[in-house]
Amino acid sequence: MNVWLAFSSPRICRALGPWLPLILFAGCSGPQSALDPAGSEARIVGSLFWWMLGAAAVIWAAVMAIAAYAGRQRAQPWSDRKAGRFILICGALLPTILLAVLLVFGLRLMPALRAPGEALRIHVQGEQFWWRVSYEFPDGARIDSANEVRLPRGVRTEFVLTAQDVIHSFWIPPLGGKMDMIPGTTNRLVLEPTQSGRFRGACAEFCGTSHGLMNLEVAVLEPAAFDEWAQQRRTATAPPPHPGQALFLAHGCNACHTVQGTPARGRIGPDLTRLSERPSLAAGTLPNDAASIERFIRDPADIKPGARMPSFTHLPPSDSADIARWLEAL
Amino acid sequence: MTIRLTLRRVAAALCVLLLGGMLFAWSGLFNVAATGGHWAATDWFLHWVMRNSIRTYAMTSVGTPPDLDDRALLARGAGHYAVGCAACHGAPGEPQNPVIQQSTPFPPDFSKGMAPWSDSELFRIVQHGVRFTGMPGWIVPSRSDEIWSVVAFLRAMPELSPEAYRTLAHGEEAAHRPQGAQAGMDALAMPNGGVLSGCASCHGRDGMGRDGDAFPIIAGQSEAYLLATLKDFASGARQSGIMQPAASRVSEQQLRDLAAHYASQPRPVRPAAQAASAADEGERIAREGIPAQQVPACLSCHGADGVARNPALPRLEGQHATYLAAQLHAWRQGVRGGRSGAVMEAVANRLTPAQIEAVSKWFAEGYNP
Numbered sequence: 001m002n003v004w005l006a007f008s009s010p011r012i013c014r015a016l017g018p019w020l021p022l023i024l025f026a027g028c029s030g031p032q033s034a035l036d037p038a039g040s041e042a043r044i045v046g047s048l049f050w051w052m053l054g055a056a057a058v059i060w061a062a063v064m065a066i067a068a069y070a071g072r073q074r075a076q077p078w079s080d081r082k083a084g085r086f087i088l089i090c091g092a093l094l095p096t097i098l099l100a101v102l103l104v105f106g107l108r109l110m111p112a113l114r115a116p117g118e119a120l121r122i123h124v125q126g127e128q129f130w131w132r133v134s135y136e137f138p139d140g141a142r143i144d145s146a147n148e149v150r151l152p153r154g155v156r157t158e159f160v161l162t163a164q165d166v167i168h169s170f171w172i173p174p175l176g177g178k179m180d181m182i183p184g185t186t187n188r189l190v191l192e193p194t195q196s197g198r199f200r201g202a203c204a205e206f207c208g209t210s211h212g213l214m215n216l217e218v219a220v221l222e223p224a225a226f227d228e229w230a231q232q233r234r235t236a237t238a239p240p241p242h243p244g245q246a247l248f249l250a251h252g253c254n255a256c257h258t259v260q261g262t263p264a265r266g267r268i269g270p271d272l273t274r275l276s277e278r279p280s281l282a283a284g285t286l287p288n289d290a291a292s293i294e295r296f297i298r299d300p301a302d303i304k305p306g307a308r309m310p311s312f313t314h315l316p317p318s319d320s321a322d323i324a325r326w327l328e329a330l
Numbered sequence: 331m332t333i334r335l336t337l338r339r340v341a342a343a344l345c346v347l348l349l350g351g352m353l354f355a356w357s358g359l360f361n362v363a364a365t366g367g368h369w370a371a372t373d374w375f376l377h378w379v380m381r382n383s384i385r386t387y388a389m390t391s392v393g394t395p396p397d398l399d400d401r402a403l404l405a406r407g408a409g410h411y412a413v414g415c416a417a418c419h420g421a422p423g424e425p426q427n428p429v430i431q432q433s434t435p436f437p438p439d440f441s442k443g444m445a446p447w448s449d450s451e452l453f454r455i456v457q458h459g460v461r462f463t464g465m466p467g468w469i470v471p472s473r474s475d476e477i478w479s480v481v482a483f484l485r486a487m488p489e490l491s492p493e494a495y496r497t498l499a500h501g502e503e504a505a506h507r508p509q510g511a512q513a514g515m516d517a518l519a520m521p522n523g524g525v526l527s528g529c530a531s532c533h534g535r536d537g538m539g540r541d542g543d544a545f546p547i548i549a550g551q552s553e554a555y556l557l558a559t560l561k562d563f564a565s566g567a568r569q570s571g572i573m574q575p576a577a578s579r580v581s582e583q584q585l586r587d588l589a590a591h592y593a594s595q596p597r598p599v600r601p602a603a604q605a606a607s608a609a610d611e612g613e614r615i616a617r618e619g620i621p622a623q624q625v626p627a628c629l630s631c632h633g634a635d636g637v638a639r640n641p642a643l644p645r646l647e648g649q650h651a652t653y654l655a656a657q658l659h660a661w662r663q664g665v666r667g668g669r670s671g672a673v674m675e676a677v678a679n680r681l682t683p684a685q686i687e688a689v690s691k692w693f694a695e696g697y698n699p
Contacts, residue, residue: 309676
């Protein structure tokens with residue numbers, strides 16, 4: 001039975017209605033919640049949020065109490081002097097003190113947010129509608145990737161944020177941020193993850209028709225695991241032989257995509273090296289499996305309206321299936 | 331005696347007229363025979379309506395023409411006229427077929443001269459045809475470049491001698507084609523050898539085309555690409571009012587033979603005019619693309635190893651720059667069609683007209699794989 005039918009009954013609506021706002025609490029935790037911090041920046045901002053929420057609750061209660069007092073029937077008019085003093089204290093003095101305390105509290109948090117990163121730098125460029133990711137190591141070596149960032153736990157990592165086409169905004173709520181990505185400008189953001197695990201970021205500035213489909217996979221690894229992964233990526237190895245590779249090159253996919261260890265070195269679209277590592281496809285839009293890859297190849301705009309990749313409906317179906325199987329296994 | 335006009339009487343009279351007219355039409359007494367033609371008054375009225383319509387629409391719907399004295403444009407128009415138009419309208423030295431002359435209205439015989447239409451009026455007629463006359467519209471009305479080529483030829487035709495016309499329409503192939511006593515009928519006289527001869531009229535037997543850049547070079551093109559393109563022309567998937575009629579009257583086996591023939595012709599690549607400088611923008615676009623505009627490198631599909639990798643993709647070296655540029659512009663306008671249309675449409679839309687010109691020129695003259 002359709003559960004929504006229950007809501008067609010006014011009695012049930014009346015009974016359930018007051019509890020519906022509880023749904024909002026679903027945002028209090030999970031891989032994309034700023035209220036469930038897993039990084040030192042997010043924790044700082046989170047504590048600021050809770051202090052402000054607590055103070056706001058106290059002020060709200062006081063205002064309500066005064067309103068209730070003023071609404072009493074036997075209330076007597078105040079003298080001008082008494083009323084004037086009340087307005088001065090509650091309308092000017094108290095807000096000034098509260099806001100000053102908040103300002104000092106906030107400013108004291110900022111140096112910690114601005115402290116420089118250590119060692120690793122990650123360049124992230126916003127594009128319609130995906131993330132170009134490039135890891136820069138202290139020795140100058142680079143690893144290119146897309147739509148996923150991997151971070152070592154407990155290390156302050158600097159993000160160098162740019163945009164190619166329009167304004168995007170980089171936000172990984174559990175770790176901290178957000179920071180706008182503006183064409184022609186380079187913004188920096190330092191994040192220190194304190195818990196390992198998988199998290200999720202999103203573009204936080206409307207950037208076009210598929211803005212809502214521009215998500216970022218985030219993996220925080222233990223430092224040793226991160227180093228091992230980085231070492232593997234830095235020694236490029238050719239993928240195992242598969243007929244999909246020749247077809248990938250024959251149909252010109254290499255014009256836009258790079259797959260390390262093959263002749264494919266295009267830089268226009270996302271780097272597809274070791275695509276299978278990523279938990280999702282098309283910036284958090286599809287599960288990462290051969291069927292989804294093939295669906296995306298044949299008609300990207302069907303999945304992400306406005307995507308810059310043209311459709312490849314002209315490929316023989318067996319070719320697109322082979323290419324998808326090869327990419328899935330990378 | 332006077333009859334007072336009332337609303338009811340007028341309505342009744344109109345009904346009687348309408349019913350009478352329907353009765354007359356149903357009776358079949360109206361003679362639709364083509365023999366005998368129109369009454370002079372009817373003929374004048376119908377032509378008056380036609381001329382007015384063409385004049386008005388030519389003023390409002392026709393764009394600016396290219397250079398109509400261009401020899402390449404003339405040759406293209408003449409090649410199509412010989413197979414598409416001459417059968418009804420005659421041609422210099424090739425009078426109209428007497429069968430055609432028995433139609434009402436009969437098409438004007440251009441071997442005897444032409445009414446003074448303006449260029450834009452000719453364009454309008456060729457583009458959309460004329461209703462109730464048998465004059466068809468262009469198969470792809472959006473291909474104004476093709477329509478202008480016919481207009482360019484029509485302007486020049488009254489001045490052409492029969493020999494000049496045959497050379498303009500058939501090139502060197504004119505020598506192989508019978509001197510048609512009646513226009514447009516020579517193809518019937520050569521049923522089999524005529525297929526290649528028909529292609530060769532414009533593209534040459536060697537696939538190199540003629541009259542400068544009038545026709546694209548198809549010599550040595552990938553066989554799979556040629557066959558796919560011919561099939562696309564025949565089905566209309568690739569949009570052309572000139573190539574669709576040419577390709578659709580040929581059997582599939584003949585299309586295969588033609589693709590094999592032209593693929594096997596040697597493709598002489600012109601020596602690069604001078605060592606292309608590193609500053610050549612066209613070369614840079616072809617080799618590296620324009621990352622800032624998200625334009626991929628042309629050679630990743632059309633390079634020397636690109637052709638070896640995938641015979642479905644055309645080779646571009648030595649092709650006429652004007653032809654390459656025209657294809658890119660057609661993609662920008664969404665009127666080209668073809669098999670990888672979505673890909674090339676995306677690429678072409680990211681190029682500026684100056685970049686299109688530069689990269690086309692480099693493939694025509696600078697690329698020597």
